[in-house]
Amino acid sequence: MTRPQADVRRIRRHWHVLCERIGNRYAGTPREQAAADYVEGEFKALGLAEVRQFRFEFPGWDFSRCGLRIGRGRKMRRVSTAVPMEYSVGTRRGGARGSVVYLQGGSKVDLDRDLRGKVGLLIGSLALGDPATKQRIVESGMTALIAVDSRIPFDWKVPIGAAPQWTLGYDVPTCCVPYMEAVRIVRDLPQSAHYDVKTRAFPAASQVVVGEVAGTEHANQVVMVSGHHDCVRGNVGADDNASGVVATMELARLFSRRRPKRTIRFVSFGVEERLSVGAYLYMRSLPAREAGKIVLACNLDSVASHVGQDVVTVTGSPALERLVRRHWERRRHPVRIDRAVTPYSDHFPFNIAGAPSLWLSRPSMTSSGYWTLHSEHDNLDNVCPNVLARTVDSVYAALSEVATASRLPFPRKISPALAAEVRRLAKSAYHHPWSAKRFDYERFK
Ligand SMILES: [Zn+2]
Known part of the structure; x- marks a missing residue:
């Protein structure tokens, strides 16, 4: 017109x-x-x-080096599409390791089990804005968490964002992998993970x-x-x-x-x-x-x-x-x-x-x-x-x-x-x- x-x-x-x-x-x-x-x-x-x-x-927040390796026994492969979640802390010297546990969407039932020394994998929205979910993850004793932005069901790199006010006190090193990578990891369980990352936060x-x-x-x-x-x-x-x-x-x-x-x-x-x-x-x-x-x-x-x-x-x-x-x-x-x-x-x-x-x-x-x-x-x-x-x-x-x-x-x-x-x-x-x-x-x- x-x-x-x-x-x-x-x-x-x-x-x-x-x-x-x-x-x-x-x-x-x-x-x-x-x-x-x-x-x-x-x-x-x-x-x-x-x-x-x-x-x-x-x-502000930044990271240097980010290595995620997945596998069984000595056969570990590098996941090149892994990136740390924003505002995630780094891993201790030598990195975090543990066997991978599939936590589905991270509901109360998924998280209410013995996760000490494990690496969780969560497909679904990581609800860090929810204080109860955040507390469950922090208190779980997991050495690291792998999360997926499930809105994007592809095989390419997608970093997960976070709000600064959500992450106060959140000290579980958390990385993200593409949806299809998570599918491969879960399909091939049991698997172990080794995650090594250095991050920093600054005004x-x-x-x-x-x-x-x-x-x-x-x-x-x-x-x-x-x-x-x-x-x-x-x-x-x-x-x-x-x-x-x-x-x-x-x-x-x-x-x-x-x-x-x-x-x-x-x-x-x-x-x-x-x-x-x-x-x-x-x-x-x-x-x-x-x-x-x-x-x-x-x-x-x-x-x-x-x-x-x-x-x-x-x-x-x-x-x-x-x-x-x-x-x-x-x-x-x-x-x-x-x-x-x-x-x-x-x-x-x-x-x-x-x-x-x-x-x-x-x-x-x-x-x-x-x-x-x-x-x-x-x-x-x-x-x-x-x-x-x-x-x-x-x-x-x-x-x-x-x-x-x-x-x-x-x-x-x-x-x-x-x-x-x-x-x-x-x-x-x-x-x-x-x-x-x-x-x-x-x-x-
Ligand atoms: Zn936008």
């Missing part, structure tokens, strides 16, 4: 800079900073107001880039548009989440030529991959009055895979859901709209602060997963500029209405059932409130 607003040439250029010129943007590294500087430069060139970087300290710095177009009438009502510029180790994060940052820059360009009634704030977060550390600390840095001005958090994360299904997760009111449906339908843009709460991207800290949100994403598997997730396949070959341009256009249309309506077209409210779920997840998944300053670095000494 209307001519495309998003500029595919600019989209390609931003992607090229973030993923090829800069490359891997692992949290706390100079390349993460370089990506932030690029976004800041773009915001300034567009003439946005209040452009700045909010800098914060967080627990590191990251940043949130902010810029805005001030509202002409309701400047105190702020619509936030965001992505995150950091990515996991071992890839260039073209989809997760250069795609969201590129979309944010394109939306900033489109709105920079307008005079909206409400303020639109464009944000690129750091350290999302450890459970939105940057977004959380930025939200917590705002005085309550400032946080209360945010009327909508529109967050884009992993939105550009070739094969996929666009999903907008609405954490808000039925009126907000209708607004999204209306604009996507008007543009004949196929989308699945979910009314739900999800704590796994940068909109969630703003839900904690009471703001409704839209989370835009594009699962590339029918199970709602992402086949490239956190692997080397998350590169420029596997993202599509036209897919991204279409999403930018739909978001632009919807947010134009939000920014220019004389009355906000939805309440700054999250429906009661969803709000209860936000409160529950804030406590459980987020351990809210937590402070990066209280991280226990001693564990790594």
